Amino acid sequence: MDTRQESEPLLDADLLERSLEKALHKGGEFAEIFVEDRKGMSAVLDDGRVEELTSGRSRGAGIRVIVGETTGFAHTADLTARGIEAAVDSAAAAARSGNSENTSVRLGTENKNSSTVQMLPSMVEKSKKVALLTQANEIARSQKEEIAQVSVGYGDSRRRIQVANTDGLLASDDQIRTSFSVSCVAAGDTGLQTGRESVGHTMGFELFDEIDVEEIARKASQRAVTKLGAVPAPSGEMTVVVGPGGGGVLFHEACGHGLEADLVGKSASVFAGRRGEMVADPMVTLIDDGTMSGEWGCYAIDDEGHPAQRNVLIDKGELTDYMWDYLRARKEGRPSSGNGRRQSYEHLPMVRMTNTYLEAGSSTPDEIISSTEYGIYVAQLGGGQVNTATGDFVFGMTEAYLIENGELTSPIRDGNLIGNGPQALLDIDAIANDFAMGSPGTCGKDGQGVPVGDGTPTLRVGRLTVGGTAA
Amino acid sequence: MALQRYEWADLLLAERLLEMSELLEICEQIVSKAADNEQIEAVAIYSRETEARAYEGEIESLTAAESHGVGIRVVKDGRQGFAHAGTFTSEDLVETLSEARDNLKFATPDEFCGITDSDGIKPAALHVYNEELGKVSTEEKVAMALELERCTREKDSRIIGVESADYSDSISESAVVTNTGIYASSKETGCSLTTYSLAEENGETQTGFGYSIGRQLDDLNIEKAATDAVDRATRMLGATKPPSGRFTVVLDPWVSAQFLGIVGGTLNAESVQKGRSLFAGRQGEEVAHSSINLVDDPTNPESFTATSTDGEGLATRRNVLIENGRLNQFVHNSYTARKDGTSSTGSAIRGYSSTPGVGVQALAVTPGELSPEDLISQVSDGVLVQGVSGLHSGVNPVSGDFSTGAEGLRIRNGQLAEPVREFTIASTIQKMLSDVNGIGNDLQWLPMRAAGVTLVIGELTVSGA
Structure with a gap:
């Protein structure tokens, strides 16, 4: 001891x-x-x-x-x-x-x-x-x-x-x-x-x-x-409802990484040069907040010594700012946003997310599911990956169900979903009022892993490609 | 025993390089503290790495890294405790041993728990260390990174940037010593070039990577790395989403190596014993197409993960896992072997900060006769996959469900056709192994624990538009 x-x-x-x-x-x-x-x-x-x-x-x-x-x-x-x-x-x-x-x-x-x-x-x-x-x-x-x-x-x-x-x-x-x-x-x-x-x-x-x-x-x-009773996941484009908590991974991949100033600065992000533009429906407000006390991705100072901050990335659909580390912010003559992190003393810091979350909307989860004729409901996500330059991203589902005629039916087997970040943001058409934080994650970038948190209410994306095997 | 009586040699590493003999010496010192009825294993590693990253004609970063660490495992009365430290000071070594001893008190006794004896098998003489690499000047390394970046940028007018162009190398040494007769060490060198290009046309961006790896500088090929990065990016320009359906899918070596790595992960005895392998109880049965021979051979110096000793200090050896489509054996470390009443296959894998796991170390499918071009020419309607994403999130190695994001080129009438992206390929691991109906002659050793070869899978579900 x-x-x-x-x-x-x-x-x-x-x-x-x-x-x-x-x-x-x-x-x-x-x-x-x-x-x-x-x-x-x-x-x-x-x-x-x-x-x-x-x-x-x-x-x-x-x-x-x-x-x-x-x-x-x-x-x-x-x-x-x-x-x-x-x-x-x-x-x-x-x-x-x-x-x-x-x-x-x-x-x-x-x-x-x-x-x-x-x-x-x-x-x-x-x-x-x-x-x-x-x-x-x-x-x-x-x-x-x-x-x-x-x-x-x-x-x-x-x-x-x-x-x-x-x-x-x-x-x-x-x-x-x-x-x-x-x-x-x-x-x-x-x-x-x-x-x-x-x-x-x-x-x-x-x-x-x-x-x-x-x-x-x-x-x-x-x-x-x-x-054990799961059916093969469907294959092809369809409506996807993501349950509370789990959906943070979707935002982490669909746009989080693309809003990191180091990737933006190298033109390796589809979101480069798009500050001030409407990138999603006005119901979408996305925040990265390193100050959320007790959450997995929080800290008092980042690994360059700057205080963690609450940074609004997308405000009512408008892309407001990227995330910054001190090195890039210093070059631009602006303050760091407190996102300079590193895995350990053996690594160089870079721009990283902290706790990334989508603000709650006004629908109820039941309204969202019952108004969905056919699609899938993802209750638990299992990590993801993105190519920030093209915007193509995947995320895994480790607990999911079919939605048929507005109701959850059969459980489906594990698989990945694929989409394109900017398009997926535009395709969000419903957000519920049941916000929850998700499971702790380790975010990998350029070989370095750091702890991150994420959260969302129930939300619906009108169209994503589900990578199952069912015809 | 009173801790304060210990005497350790403090190692101040900053001003000189550590010698191999010193790693063994540190391990010996630790092991010599073993009490009666106590087994101790000490593993120590030391590595030096440099990395030069070029961006827009300048060096963006130059990293000189030196890492070392020690892991101590103590077994007593069928219980195991473990602790590790990233320093070699006497204070930390004393504390680490004391923590390992304390930790074992909380483990559940297990009759198979123990530290391995020597099995008398002599480690292969592998030439995976080239001391010349340690003498290469920083200027030379920096120049290679800059040249790689320039070469990637200037190859095609559609290349608008190079996200990163890296030269990196490492010299690493490790030692394992126990009071049960293990006294092993190994050292190896490696160097690599990696470049990521950004191609743009009509407002659309695509990316591609290229690499070259070797044991010494002369093995590295800037031209090849740059050409691959540029080709992989430019040929994706204009890519669209393919229709959903079932297609013949050709996996390029980079992709097949990742797939085989997942298969290898299911063939270890620990997963089998714990009921987490889809191949449990299937030894001797047909689990793959009869053309498949899957061999794990860390004694093959062609492999960049070749090693003469495993994580417990036993000699590595050639293990045939699947022979003519039949499941021949699983890989074992000494624990899983004792539990199954067999011998270790020299397949303990670990770093200094973990106890020995078990897994494949240098896996490869025996190559076939046909070139990738010949294999593609036999496909009337299919997809060549050059990249996959989400292997960690969409593949379940317990149930066998396999689903990954993919990008590549359509194959029409035996010819490569238009690029396709933003789709998934899906099946199960079991079905994919049975559906292999073509193996290329293009075996490539990659910077991972499996080699790649062009593989044709008769049917996979493609999910796209």
Whole structure:
């Protein structure tokens, strides 16, 4: 058990100042030091037994030195003055040609953010974490005799970060996340089927005061058993209704990535140059909000040291702004939107989403379903992918039903849906009043994964292509 | 044992390169702390990577990365505990061992749990390390990235930009030591070029990628990477949505390798033992078209994932998974092997931050006789798929349901025809393996755990307009 409070800064301001000055002295025009100390544990119960508990620890610093259009980057796991100095040398290798006149750095007052969690997971006995696994396993298995296998996972992580740059910024944050998931396999005459349910929040062990692990187990188990009776998914263009919570993935892929300023700046987004245009019906308001307390994608400061913000991306159908990191914002002479994130100190930051959600509308979910003659209803989405340059995106369905004559009928088997971002936005024709946040996600971009959240009310897209096998 | 009595060599890595012997030494130090009735396995890795990314004639970023880490697994009384750290300081090593020991107390006892003994099989002598790569100057690497970007940009007037053009290389070393007789290490080098082009015509944008990989600089081919990226993007210009229906689908090597990787993922003994494999209980049965021979052979130096030892330090070997369409065997690590009363197939896969899993490491279908052109010439009405998306979201390796986004070219009367995009291809893994009715002679090793070869699938459902 971890009994230390660990509130002292990761590196002292003197060392940061000296190292940044050295980077400027070597020719850098801008330099930044990102320090990270990450600790976490996970526990897995599978096949009826607690397989293993894993503890992990990593810490280090990533150093960026920028000259003109070029970024030099190096990282080190050695946080001594000598280690940092060597990394500064490596990062500044690309900066030989630079010619900085002012090499003095004065860091401002630290923007220090401490965690607001009530129960630090590292202070909780491991046996309590294991007990949650056992509890969920028993419930999942006792639901239905078709349940053939259950896997339960628990995870917690504490990520302390500190950022300093040659503009004088000094900031730190303490990010604590806790997650829990149950995956079931059901076996029947039609073969094997799977069901999964997961929760994850930026909070401590008090998460388990708010959620019921038995409920999670029941949902996962029910999902797998229901799918034993699933028919092959239909094939072709049709109306798609997405249930509350899950639809965030659709927006994340259909337009979220396309609104990231780094991709826009390289003309690798279909949304480049479209600020101020109507891109959707006026009922559509899309927001990316890193300040949503407790949500999976929230934080006090991003990984470039700037405060998280609530950014309206689409306001009543109008594309209002892109998401920005500090590097690109600085070039454009505008403020960062607090979206500069990185997987770890071993990675360069880029523009990333936080918690992306669609504001509630005025219909009821029943009105939307009952006015749909034929189509599919997607209750749970399973991730997606987009080519931002063409706008083509896919997302998976892991729980879905046919809609026939305004009613949900047969469950359908897993598959992908495909659409084109700008067209899908225009095709949204109904939004309900039942907003909910979805499951925790890990968003991958250029090889880096970061935690993101998303949410939507029930919504309907007039036309998407469903990738099933039924004629 | 009192922790404070431990003495560890602190390694200050910043100013010099780590030697292989030191990784083994760190592992030995950890393992030497084993108490009676305690098995300890230590795995350590060290890697150095550089990446130069070019954009519009300049270097956008130059990254010098050095990573290392250690994972410690302790087994006692049938229980396993694990911990890992991304540093080698004595304080962290002590804490990591202590955490692993503490963690095992909470595991459920399992008679098959344990750290493997040596099985006496000698690792293959693989030449996958080229020390010359470590001596290449940064200038040379930067120049390759810039040349790749220029070459991609200037190849076709419809190329309006290059989203990224990267040179990257890595030198990595790993060691596994246990107190049960394992003492293994391996090192390898790799380098690659990757470029993503943006093509535009009549206000429509398409993208294409190209790559080249090797063990040393001389293996890299800028021209090939740039040409592929440009061809893949420009031939998609004007693409429309195809009609829905059932078609013969030709998967190009890049796509077939991803498909085979998914198939390989279902052929591991852990999934079978836990009831998560659609091939459970089917050993000896016909599971694929009789032309299919699927072999996992990490001792083949042609594979970029070749390795002489697996994640538990056992020698890797050639494993025939499917022979003439019949399911021959699953791959095992030492745990799944003990459970099934058989031997490990040297297929433990892991990083330093995880316990050994089990999986294929260098999978390939035995190539056929015909060229891709010959195979295409036999298709009267079909689709050539050059890219898929959403493999993680639309493929269920437990149920076998397979559905991915796709783009490619129509095939009409044996000829490649107009481009098509924004459609899906769907079937089940089981049916796709049975429906393979053509295998190309164009085997390509790719930067993944499976090789690609042109595959013709007799019937897939295409969902489009």
